[in-house]
Amino acid sequence: MKKTKAKLSKNNSGRKFENTITAFIKNAENIYLPGISIDTVIFSFHDGKLRVLLIRYGDMPFYNLPGGYVEKEETLEDAALRILRRRTGLNAIFPEQFYIADSLERTRNNAVVRMMTKLNVDLTGNHWFEQRFISVCFYALTDEAKVRITIQDFISEFKWFDIGQLPDLFLDHKLIVEKALSRLRVDLYQRPVGLNLMNKPFTMGELQQLYEIIDQRKLDRTNFQRKMLSMNILERLEKKQTGKAYKSPYLYRFKQSDN
Amino acid sequence: MKKTKAKLSKNNSGRKFENTITAFIKNAENIYLPGISIDTVIFSFHDGKLRVLLIRYGDMPFYNLPGGYVEKEETLEDAALRILRRRTGLNAIFPEQFYIADSLERTRNNAVVRMMTKLNVDLTGNHWFEQRFISVCFYALTDEAKVRITIQDFISEFKWFDIGQLPDLFLDHKLIVEKALSRLRVDLYQRPVGLNLMNKPFTMGELQQLYEIIDQRKLDRTNFQRKMLSMNILERLEKKQTGKAYKSPYLYRFKQSDN
DNA sequence: ACAAAAGTGTTAACATTACACCCATGA
DNA sequence: TCATGGGTGTAATGTTAACACTTTTGT
Numbered sequence: 001m002k003k004t005k006a007k008l009s010k011n012n013s014g015r016k017f018e019n020t021i022t023a024f025i026k027n028a029e030n031i032y033l034p035g036i037s038i039d040t041v042i043f044s045f046h047d048g049k050l051r052v053l054l055i056r057y058g059d060m061p062f063y064n065l066p067g068g069y070v071e072k073e074e075t076l077e078d079a080a081l082r083i084l085r086r087r088t089g090l091n092a093i094f095p096e097q098f099y100i101a102d103s104l105e106r107t108r109n110n111a112v113v114r115m116m117t118k119l120n121v122d123l124t125g126n127h128w129f130e131q132r133f134i135s136v137c138f139y140a141l142t143d144e145a146k147v148r149i150t151i152q153d154f155i156s157e158f159k160w161f162d163i164g165q166l167p168d169l170f171l172d173h174k175l176i177v178e179k180a181l182s183r184l185r186v187d188l189y190q191r192p193v194g195l196n197l198m199n200k201p202f203t204m205g206e207l208q209q210l211y212e213i214i215d216q217r218k219l220d221r222t223n224f225q226r227k228m229l230s231m232n233i234l235e236r237l238e239k240k241q242t243g244k245a246y247k248s249p250y251l252y253r254f255k256q257s258d259n
Numbered sequence: 260m261k262k263t264k265a266k267l268s269k270n271n272s273g274r275k276f277e278n279t280i281t282a283f284i285k286n287a288e289n290i291y292l293p294g295i296s297i298d299t300v301i302f303s304f305h306d307g308k309l310r311v312l313l314i315r316y317g318d319m320p321f322y323n324l325p326g327g328y329v330e331k332e333e334t335l336e337d338a339a340l341r342i343l344r345r346r347t348g349l350n351a352i353f354p355e356q357f358y359i360a361d362s363l364e365r366t367r368n369n370a371v372v373r374m375m376t377k378l379n380v381d382l383t384g385n386h387w388f389e390q391r392f393i394s395v396c397f398y399a400l401t402d403e404a405k406v407r408i409t410i411q412d413f414i415s416e417f418k419w420f421d422i423g424q425l426p427d428l429f430l431d432h433k434l435i436v437e438k439a440l441s442r443l444r445v446d447l448y449q450r451p452v453g454l455n456l457m458n459k460p461f462t463m464g465e466l467q468q469l470y471e472i473i474d475q476r477k478l479d480r481t482n483f484q485r486k487m488l489s490m491n492i493l494e495r496l497e498k499k500q501t502g503k504a505y506k507s508p509y510l511y512r513f514k515q516s517d518n
Numbered sequence: 519a520c521a522a523a524a525g526t527g528t529t530a531a532c533a534t535t536a537c538a539c540c541c542a543t544g545a
Numbered sequence: 546t547c548a549t550g551g552g553t554g555t556a557a558t559g560t561t562a563a564c565a566c567t568t569t570t571g572t
Contacts (some may be wrong), residue, residue: 033294036295075362092465100359102335132331134335203524205523222527223554225559225560243571244523244570245522245569248524313561463552480535480552486534503549505549505550506549507551
């Protein structure tokens with residue numbers, strides 16, 4: 001499995017990181033609603049694997065879901081959109097709210113404050129990170145090829161992970177990914193999930209692979225084909241793939257008119 | 260349509276009300292999370308009508324959904340349970356989170372502060388009600404006969420309303436009821452919705468009435484009967500109703516073992 | 519020619535819908 | 546005995562699942 005990786009050099013990242021975060025915590029309570037955060041699960045489908053975008057702060061030994069806070073005059077969905085745009089560079093994203101993480105375990109051991117302290121952030125006089133946060137969670141479907149990741153804010157690393165091989169995650173972020181997956185499973189046959197995950201023309205077999213990963217079961221090839229075509233959301237392109245020792249499959253793409 | 264009504268006499272309610280609310284706003288910020296509230300849509304099924312429990316504060320000209328706040332060390336569901344228990348006296352309730360009300364319109368014109376002022380509450384030095392609130396909304400299904408309403412806190416009146424004849428509601432509470440209904444419509448065939456709404460033995464026709472109100476369409480009598488029985492969640496009682504000029508129907512109740 | 523995968527056709531099993539029919543009951 | 550609503554039977558229709566068959570292509 002290929003993983004996209006971007007890491008700052010140790011030299012100048014440290015200073016930049018501390019500057020940014022200091023400015024952030026100074027203003028946070030004036031800009032954002034208290035006690036509410038946003039976490040996003042950003043999916044992509046690449047090399048036949050369903051992947052999630054994770055980020056790492058400084059040199060923490062765990063990864064986080066991309067997240068942020070809600071501005072005082074902003075809806076939750078707008079906040080999710082803003083965060084998603086900032087992280088992925090994408091405008092055409094459709095965040096779907098699927099869960100509220102409100103476990104009391106989230107504040108256990110003051111995890112956020114401890115993280116900030118390890119990152120050498122001076123929190124004296126600032127209580128923003130000490131409060132209990134309830135996180136509203138959104139998922140989004142993206143085309144990895146279109147995502148333009150830039151290192152910004154106080155993030156040191158971005159990486160796409162196969163959902164079957166997640167690293168250690170902060171707090172309850174692993175649970176959040178699982179909740180996103182089970183919601184995605186429900187949405188699979190209700191919404192055009194493939195539309196945002198598959199942007200290049202694809203074969204029916206590739207689309208079936210995606211459905212099988214999300215649905216976690218083997219689907220009948222012939223029935224899957226008919227079901228997809230009967231929904232009338234796919235457009236068959238006359239072009240065909242070449243090179244392999246079998247009949248070239250048709251390529252498809254999602255119709256633009258629908259949705 | 261019968262409506263249960265309970266109203267305090269003008270004489271002693273005013274003083275009691277002001278005492279309670281003053282104590283409340285003094286302690287609110289120490290006890291509750293900032294910026295997050297809970298609203299509950301409490302359904303019942305009575306006289307063939309689907310009803311919602313609404314409350315009125317003081318002599319305000321509109322009704323509110325029963326609501327409350329989240330304690331600092333409490334999950335959202337626990338908060339909803341606590342609020343529901345306090346309002347209905349019921350323990351066996353299964354709140355279902357269905358919506359987050361985060362519209363910016365909610366703080367328009369400082370509606371909460373204006374309400375408090377009209378209620379003669381002294382808010383000097385207290386900014387609890389000035390902040391923007393995001394409300395997490397739960398619905399619950401109850402048996403009206405088992406609900407024990409007591410006038411408490413700063414509420415002057417409780418009333419059950421037919422969902423087709425709702426009065427003026429505070430803020431976006433009408434929208435919240437609509438969201439609850441459309442969620443209930445989805446849950447109707449997934450969860451034992453009838454279990455909590457129908458506690459006395461009922462005829463198949465009565466159950467069908469409930470389903471038709473929620474589902475908003477006419478159902479075939481004979482197929483409905485078979486469908487319900489095939490789910491194996493109903494217990495047929497050998498007793499029969501009497502008195503009317505037609506065959507006495509069987510009575511049913513939900514099996515206790517399931518759920 | 520053969521293996522592998524794509525595409526099409528067919529049928530059985532199952533669920534849903536519509537409606538015909540009979541039953542019990544009180545006026 | 547008639548009107549009314551309750552209970553059961555059944556055929557038509559639609560949906561899903563399983564699998565046989567044919568087509569295309571590189572070795």
